[in-house]
Amino acid sequence: MDRVHLNPPPAADVAERADAHSVAPLLNCLLREIAEPHRPPEGERRVYRLRGSGRLLRVLGERRPAEPEVRRDGAWQRIGHAELVKLVADELRRHTGSPNHELPAEILDSRDALAALLTARARATPPDDPYLRSEQSLLTGHPYHPAPKARGGGPVATWLPYAPEAHARFPLTLLGLREDAVVEEGDTSALDALGEAPPGYRLLPAHPWQLDLVGPALADAFADGRLLRLGTTDFDAWPTAAIRTLYAPARDLFLKFSLDVRITNDIRRLWRHDLLKLRRTDSLTATALAALDGPAAWLADRGYRTADFAFEELAVLVRDGLRDSVLPGATPLLAAGLVEGFEGSPLHGARDPAAWWRAYLAQVVPPALAAFADHGVVLEAHLQNVLVAVDTDGLPVQALFRDAEGVKLLPDVSRAAGWERLVYCLVVNHLVEIAGALAEHHPGLDPWPAVRRELARHGLPEIPALLASPTLPGKTNLLLRWTGADGADARYLPLPNPLLRA
Structure with missing residues (x-):
């Protein structure tokens, strides 16, 4: 990612903004799922009763609530993000009768990831292309998820170089996959144009972050020659809002990878059961959109390629680019x-x-x-x-x-x-x-x-x-x-x- 500012934003400012951005979606979830309006708004603040404990909570605003306050000893007391996380965990234990030690840590990880993204974003150059700017704009992310920016709890240095919110771009890692280990379906010809594979091998691009995550499990495949490292592409790919889906403008190509990290609700693998039904689903969807009387378009998932010994871990899906689908001049x-x-x-x-x-x-x-x-x-x-x-x-x-x-x-x-x-x-x-x-x-x-x-x-x-x-x-x-x-x-x-x- 390009760096353009020599001085990072003040740490206190980053912390305050990270807390504010993280409080809003957590409050949205809390108020939607385990709270109910208690009485008419007090000015710009809305008052709720929490179902688990009966406590009263009031917030500023409605669409992106802020500045949570809890009623204690007859007065409203402001609580910060860390205390809100504890309150949410307590309410959920009371409401469901079940403990969960993983989610509070995930919510705190999301807040810390957001702080890292704010710092990195202040030093990075946004893309000139408005499409890429729109894909890489999601600093706060899903407004109704408790941990929208969690990155699996790993060190910042392992994921930040691949973060769309930090305006990242990077070359793809190219692997050679021995032909007898190739599994593919659909049109994957675009992958063969990404570089040159030696005789007896097919090209298999990999997301460098995913390769770091699953690399130790592939040691035997590299040792016995089923996999070769062939360097990197001579062009950059840009991570889109989905993080594991990358767009290569030079090739007008989208590639979607597995990523063994929990992002919002799922571990973001290309699961075998989804890949095996991909052709049927994509074909029927393409037919449905093509039959419409209007300009709507479907960006087809043309096909996938992977290794038989690491079917989900190394899978890559090929998706249509934009140039043949978007109306001229739009x-x-x-x-x-x-x-x-x-x-x-x-x-x-x-x-x-x-x-x-x-x-x-x-x-x-x-x-x-x-x-x-x-x-x-x-x-x-x-x-x-x-x-x-x-x-x-x-x-x-x-x-x-x-x-x-x-x-x-x-x-x-x-x-x-x-x-x-x-x-x-x-x-x-x-x-x-x-x-x-x-x-x-x-x-x-x-x-x-x-x-x-x-x-x-x-x-x-x-x-x-x-x-x-x-x-x-x-x-x-x-x-x-x-x-x-x-x-x-x-x-x-x-x-x-x-x-x-x-």
Whole structure:
């Protein structure tokens, strides 16, 4: 990563900002999952009763709560991040009846990682490309996860060189994989163009961080010649918001790797069961998006290559690049980046925010609904899996969807379960967040009547019930992590539905 500032930010400033950025998502989880509104707001502060202990907690603001205070001895007392972590752990023990020593450490690791990212980011040069800036903008990350920036608890030096939030870029490690050990499916020809393998070998790129993590387990393969080290690529790849998915602009290529680190709810491996169903899922999703009457596009996961002796550890997935998918003259941007904010974001600078929002909805909503209605494809249309391309005026003109690993198919899941997942990903995780950011930057705009009108245009039988429901499904990431549930085992609780109010 390029360094441009000689003087790091003051440690006290970094600590204060890291605490503030870490308090907000932890409070969001606590208030969503194990608290309830207690009485009318006290000015700008909202008061909640915690279900585990009955304690009263009040916070400043609603969308990104701050400055938590606990009621003690008849007075409100401010608590910092470390004390909030202890309070959350105590509430969860009381609420669930179960202990968990891992999650508090993970939450503290997330806060410390954020401090390291703040320091590194102040010294780094952001990419010139607005698309890459949007991918690398997620300093705070998932607003409803208790530890959105945790990096597995490892030393900072092991992961910081690969952190998108620190504007990292780096070459890929190239391995030679003996031909009799190759396992692959789909179109992996782009991998063979990354360098030159000796006779009897195929190229296998590796994420250098992953290779550091699993390297000791591969010692025998390097010793007996199943694997060779062939150096690095002659170009850099940029980590995207997903961290383990890298974009190589010089080759217009996305590569997704295994990464044996817990990031949010999952150890981020390319799991065997997901890879074995990849072709079917990707093919059906590509067919669904291609059948639409409009510019929406699917960034296909073309295929994967790995080693038979390290199937998950060394797997690499090849994904379509941008040039053949994005409309001519348009600029793709990560939807999550629009919420987080970055230099040049069109959400901030929209001259007519209501028109901008209508254009956004017209690009994002119809493809997700049509894929479900006409093809039984449940896109994981959350903020990190959707790119929105804008024209030269910053107006949304196209949506691009990605990540076959997160797609669900009917009837592999029931229609009801698929619809609930789609509503969570598209409405709760995505539109609620974009709407909140837009209203924050453009006071006076009510974004929800436009969402209601856009949804009502579509003839799915589930739409009337969605518009009339008092609640929407909200994922319980805090309870999922506390109870040790599988990361893919989504559990939901009811949230107030802003569509009903609209």
